[in-house]
Each structure stands twice: as structure tokens, then as C-alpha cells.
Amino acid sequence: MNDRLIFLYGLIFIAALLLVETVLRILMRRLSSRKEVANRLEAVKQRVDGPDAFQELLKRRGLGEGTDLSSFSAIHRKFIGQTGLEISNVRQISYLILFALFGLFASGLFLGLSGIPQVIFSLVFAVALGVLILWVKRASRIRLFTRQLPEAIDVIVxxxxxxxPLNAAIALVSREMPDPIGSEFGILHDQMTYGADLELGMMALYDRVGAPxxxxxxxxxxVxxxxxxxxSEILENLSSMIRARLMIKRKILAISAEGRITAWIMLGFPFGLYYMIRALVPEYFDPVWESGYGTLVVTGCLIMIFFGMIIIRRLVNFDF
Structure with a gap:
């Protein structure tokens, strides 16, 4: 009996040791990957010299061909570039196909669609989900850039x-600060080094980031x-003003937290209620589907939920 307990304790110790090692490997891999992308421009400069370094970084983000808004493809490239993601056209198409297949499966399983309506729903679902993911990633990057901007201005001051000189101060920001502001100011510094005007470089920086x-x-x-x-005094006042804006925004988020959580509860409540009734009384909704109007009813409810979320979002989202 004692031998079996010792053997069992030994297995538990080995399992715990393997689990700790796996967790440590995952953490170290993430830390190393973050260190590698701490400043992507500097990593590119280790392989590419001269003005081709920031051009390569822009091409990776789809901005190498310019950001003229005269076509839909240019607007698409600008939007992808502001997310900071390096997604090729092949990967974008692959993700859309994957989302469309998921929408096709979900519409047939949950909504009971078939034929042309199912295909249309899957295509709309794929595009909407792709835009939503990119929008969230873009907003997250802009928030991170905005939080880093006062510190970057302090470094310049x-x-x-x-x-x-100002060019050297911008270069210091690009070397000392992590992404996204490090690489963006590095691109700005390289553009100024190779002949671009500061104002044009700042305008290009706004096009690449999108932060107001x-x-x-x-x-x-x-001015x-x-x-x-x-x-230096003007920039110092600007840094204080941006910090004050961020503080006011955090206060607004704290005040409107109740409204925002209410919106999410109202969004999830109909679905939770539906599946709860479905689990308790499986045949409760059968008359709705047998009537032939089930798809129209569900579609109308989803549309009303969507517009309700937009209205609540407008009520709790303050612009200042």
C-alpha cells in the first residue's frame, strides 16, 4: 500500500513538474515574441539599410503603395494599416472564407436557413465579423498609442x-519607446532624414495611426x-492637455459603466432566455418554426436588438 502511494505521489509530482515547465515555456515564448516586436522598425533595420527599412515595414502593413483615398482599395489598405497587423491579401481571403463557412454552419443550425438566404447570410456575416475584428484591433492600437503619446512628448521636451534638434528628439523616441509609437516615430524620423517635410510627415503619421x-x-x-x-514649452502644455483628456475620458467611462454593462446584459438576455426555455421545454418554440414565419421573426428580433445596441451605445458614448 505504501509503495502504491509513493508511486502515485511520484506521478503527481512529475505531472506538476511538466505542467510548470509547459507554463514557463509559454510565458517565455510570449515574452520573447513581445521583445522582438517591441520596435519593429529597429528589427527591420537590422536586415535592411537606408530608406528601404521603413518602406518595407509599410509594405508589410499594406501601406507601401500610398494612402490616397481615391479608391476603395486605398481606404481598405489604410484601415488595415491603422490596425498595425501584417496581413497579406491571401490571408485576408482565407479568413473571410473561414468566417463564411462558420456563418453557413451557424445559419443552418440556429436559424434554419437554407439555399440562397443561407449563402447571403454567411457572406454578410463573414464581412461583418472581419470588419468588427479589425475595428476592435484598430481601436485598441489607437488607445495604446494615445496613452504613449504624452510620455513621447515628454521625451521630446x-x-x-x-x-x-527636433529630428534628434524624434529619433530618441523611436529608439527608447516600444510599439506602436516607437516604430511610427521611427518612420517619421526616417522620412524627415531622407527629405520629407515635418508637417507632411506628421500628416502621414496621422494617416498611419488615426489618433486625433x-x-x-x-x-x-x-503654428x-x-x-x-x-x-519645448508648447509641447509640455500639449502633453498636460492630452493627459487631462485621458483622465476625463476615464472618468466618463467610469460614470457610464452601468449603462454599458446594461447594454451587454440586454444583448445577451434574449439568447440566454431562448436557450434556457429550449433546455427546459424543447418543444416550446416548435409552433413558431412550423408556422413558416420563424425565420422572419428571428431576423426581425436580431435587427431590433442590433439597432437597440446602437442607440444605447450612442447614449453612453460621449464625445468631447
Whole structure:
């Protein structure tokens, strides 16, 4: 009996040791991957010299051909570029096909669709889900960039007070700060190094990121270059103003938290109620489906839920 207990304890110890090792491997792999992309531009510069470094980084994000908004493809490239993702056209098509297959399966299983309506629903579902994922990723990147921007401006201010030119201060930000602001300011520095104007570089930076605070920085630098003044003091005031905006935004999010959680509860409640009744009384909704109007009823309910979420979102989302 004691031998069996010792053997069992030995197996438990080995299993725990393997589990800890696996967790540590996963954590170390994630840390190493984060370190590799801490500044993507610097990683590209280790393999590519000169102005081709930031051009390659832009091409990876689909921005190498410019961001002229004269066509749908240019708008699509700009939107993908603002997410910071490096997705090729082949991968985008593969993801859309995967989402469409999932929508095809879900519409047949949950909505009872078939034929042409099922195909149309799967295509709309694939496009909507792809746009939603990219929108969330873009918004997350813009929020991260906005949180990093005051610190980056402080680095520029300290560099200017130490007697460095503005180009060197921007280069310091690109070297010392992680992505996304490190690589973006690195691209701005390289563009200025190889002949681009600062204002045009700032406008291109806004096109690549999409954060409205960059427009404030662009206007600040443009006005200072046109009228003169202490640039470091102006940038220091701008940094304080951006921090105040972020603080006000966090307060607004805290005040509107109840409304936002109510919106999510109202969104999930109909689905939870449906599956709860379905589990308790499986034949409860059979008359609805047998009447032939079940698909129209479900579609109408989903549309009303969607517009209700939009209305609640507008009520709790404040612009300032």
C-alpha cells in the first residue's frame, strides 16, 4: 500500500513538474515574441539599410503603395494599416472564407436557413465579423498609442531642453519607446532624414495611426514653425492637455459603466432566455418554426436588438 502511494505521489509530482515547465515555456515564448516586436522598425533595420527599412515595414502593413483615398482599395489598405497587423491579401481571403463557412454552419443550425438566404447570410456575416475584428484591433492600437503619446512628448521636451534638434528628439523616441509609437516615430524620423517635410510627415503619421491627438501635435508644430515661440514649452502644455483628456475620458467611462454593462446584459438576455426555455421545454418554440414565419421573426428580433445596441451605445458614448 505504501509503495502504491509513493508511486502515485511520484506521478503527481512529475505531472506538476511538466505542467510548470509547459507554463514557463509559454510565458517565455510570449515574452520573447513581445521583445522582438517591441520596435519593429529597429528589427527591420537590422536586415535592411537606408530608406528601404521603413518602406518595407509599410509594405508589410499594406501601406507601401500610398494612402490616397481615391479608391476603395486605398481606404481598405489604410484601415488595415491603422490596425498595425501584417496581413497579406491571401490571408485576408482565407479568413473571410473561414468566417463564411462558420456563418453557413451557424445559419443552418440556429436559424434554419437554407439555399440562397443561407449563402447571403454567411457572406454578410463573414464581412461583418472581419470588419468588427479589425475595428476592435484598430481601436485598441489607437488607445495604446494615445496613452504613449504624452510620455513621447515628454521625451521630446527633455531632449529639446538638452539642446538637441527636433529630428534628434524624434529619433530618441523611436529608439527608447516600444510599439506602436516607437516604430511610427521611427518612420517619421526616417522620412524627415531622407527629405520629407515635418508637417507632411506628421500628416502621414496621422494617416498611419488615426489618433486625433496627432492632429493636435501637427497643428502645434505647424503654428510654432510659422509664428515662433518656445517649442519645448508648447509641447509640455500639449502633453498636460492630452493627459487631462485621458483622465476625463476615464472618468466618463467610469460614470457610464452601468449603462454599458446594461447594454451587454440586454444583448445577451434574449439568447440566454431562448436557450434556457429550449433546455427546459424543447418543444416550446416548435409552433413558431412550423408556422413558416420563424425565420422572419428571428431576423426581425436580431435587427431590433442590433439597432437597440446602437442607440444605447450612442447614449453612453460621449464625445468631447
Amino acid at each position: 527633455r531632449s529639446l531642453n538638452a539642446g538637441h 491627438e496627432i492632429q493636435l501635435l501637427t497643428v502645434t508644430v505647424s 510654432q514653425r510659422g509664428t515662433g515661440g518656445n517649442l
